[in-house]
Amino acid sequence: MAEQTSLERVDVVVIGGGQAGLAIGYHLARRGLRFVILEEHARIGDSWRNRWDSLRLFTPARYDALPGLRFPAPPHSFPTKDQMADYLEQYAATFELPVRTGVRVDRLRRAEDDDGYVVIAGDARWLAAQVVVAAGAYHEPRVPGFARELKPEIRQLHSSQYRNPAQLRPGAVLVVGACNSGAEIAFDVARTHCTWLSGRDTGHIPIDTESRAYRVFGVLMSFLGSRVLTVDTPLGRKARPKFRAGGGPLVRVKPAHLQAAGVERVFARTIGVRDGLPLLDDGQVLDVANVIWCVGFQHAARWIEVPIEQEDGWPQHTRGAVPSAPGLYFIGLPFLYSINSSLVVGVGRDAAYLAERIASRATVARPPWRPGSDTDPVRLRVTQPRTKDLLRG
Ligand SMILES: Cc1cc2nc3c(=O)[nH]c(=O)nc-3n(C[C@H](O)[C@H](O)[C@H](O)COP(=O)(O)OP(=O)(O)OC[C@H]3O[C@@H](n4cnc5c(N)ncnc54)[C@H](O)[C@@H]3O)c2cc1C
Numbered sequence: 552m553a554e555q556t557s558l559e560r561v562d563v564v565v566i567g568g569g570q571a572g573l574a575i576g577y578h579l580a581r582r583g584l585r586f587v588i589l590e591e592h593a594r595i596g597d598s599w600r601n602r603w604d605s606l607r608l609f610t611p612a613r614y615d616a617l618p619g620l621r622f623p624a625p626p627h628s629f630p631t632k633d634q635m636a637d638y639l640e641q642y643a644a645t646f647e648l649p650v651r652t653g654v655r656v657d658r659l660r661r662a663e664d665d666d667g668y669v670v671i672a673g674d675a676r677w678l679a680a681q682v683v684v685a686a687g688a689y690h691e692p693r694v695p696g697f698a699r700e701l702k703p704e705i706r707q708l709h710s711s712q713y714r715n716p717a718q719l720r721p722g723a724v725l726v727v728g729a730c731n732s733g734a735e736i737a738f739d740v741a742r743t744h745c746t747w748l749s750g751r752d753t754g755h756i757p758i759d760t761e762s763r764a765y766r767v768f769g770v771l772m773s774f775l776g777s778r779v780l781t782v783d784t785p786l787g788r789k790a791r792p793k794f795r796a797g798g799g800p801l802v803r804v805k806p807a808h809l810q811a812a813g814v815e816r817v818f819a820r821t822i823g824v825r826d827g828l829p830l831l832d833d834g835q836v837l838d839v840a841n842v843i844w845c846v847g848f849q850h851a852a853r854w855i856e857v858p859i860e861q862e863d864g865w866p867q868h869t870r871g872a873v874p875s876a877p878g879l880y881f882i883g884l885p886f887l888y889s890i891n892s893s894l895v896v897g898v899g900r901d902a903a904y905l906a907e908r909i910a911s912r913a914t915v916a917r918p919p920w921r922p923g924s925d926t927d928p929v930r931l932r933v934t935q936p937r938t939k940d941l942l943r944g
Pocket residue numbers: 566567568569570571572589590591592596597598599602607608609610654655656657685686687688689690732854882883884893894895896
């Protein structure tokens with residue numbers, strides 16, 4: 552029997568319906584483009600929901616909003632990861648963004664006539680002149696090869712799989728990697744398990760996140776991110792490779808918190824395995840029952856079949872646009888344009904810029920969007936008081 556294949560033509564396909572995909576969707580809709588957002592998870596916001604239970608954002612609510620919709624929480628409070636997930640779901644609903652959930656893109660390739668792209672998800676296909684990859688930078692776990700040599704009885708998790716201490720075996724835990732994820736997870740695990748945290752000291756921000764000083768720090772970082780630390784400035788270009796390599800200072804859980812929680816902090820790195828147990832570079836071998844790898848992620852979108860040059864392990868692009876593949880864009884990557892590009896606070900600006908580029912390349916002729924007009928593609932449901940309260944401006 553012949554295979555049933557559905558084919559849809561749109562102006563733009565957005566792959567990924569996290570904050571980056573939704574932000575670009577908002578701006579594409581305002582420009583009257585026909586597009587779909589394909590999201591592999593069952594629910595919008597699941598990439599946040601699936602993170603560890605105790606996670607709260609380190610950015611306060613005033614910096615956690617996407618374009619056009621205020622985050623529904625006091626501006627200086629820190630949302631939980633589930634509140635963030637629900638906000639994203641509400642965002643898509645408010646602007647009626649065309650998100651298709653449960654659709655995992657398996658292949659992205661150039662169209663046969665070399666005019667545009669074909670996006671394939673199972674039996675479904677989309678043909679589009681332009682494609683935005685908004686698939687996230689934190690999906691493909693990085694784990695060292697020697698992890699395979701650890702005793703099979705040792706329970707191993709990557710930070711992206713960790714939810715809470717109930718997943719762990721009785722006995723000691725080694726958390727490998729002492730940046731923010733490692734520190735927060737070690738702090739969480741230390742409630743129930745004897746915990747070691749291994750990794751170099753990446754420094755910490757010497758300000759309590761609950762203090763007034765942190766509010767001032769937030770304003771400063773927001774200014775630096777929008778004006779100073781961008782690819783347009785020498786300072787930004789200098790900072791970019793280091794930032795893209797990961798490993799920034801601790802923000803919420805600091806050395807004093809770890810010490811108070813009883814975490815055994817070792818500055819030696821975990822470099823291998825001896826007799827089935829983790830070996831540190833100071834020669835110590837730790838007899839642990841669990842290892843949690845908090846050593847980051849790698850960029851590996853194997854389903855992208857369009858050849859793209861790499862730079863520092865990331866796709867080469869100019870402010871998101873891939874020079875070797877006209878009409879193909881990335882959004883949400885670390886330091887795409889500024890130090891804030893991979894954060895909620897920075898993705899809106901990148902989305903507006905890319906949407907403008909996409910619209911200028913598109914051949915569609917549509918009536919321009921006017922607030923309140925019948926052709927308004929992102930009709931704001933301002934008549935509903937609950938939503939109205941949340942709308943900015
Ligand atoms: C632990 C942690 C804490 C963080 N805390 C903060 C914070 O406090 N404040 C802040 O501003 N930022 C924070 N960030 C950074 C950033 O805001 C988040 O990582 C955010 O989730 C990135 O959004 P995104 O849309 O770029 O990617 P994601 O949220 O990862 O969304 C990408 C989406 O693409 C989908 N997708 C991927 N591949 C495919 C495919 N082939 N087909 C279809 N769909 C696909 C995924 O299902 C996912 O939903 C944090 C990151 C981490 C890892």
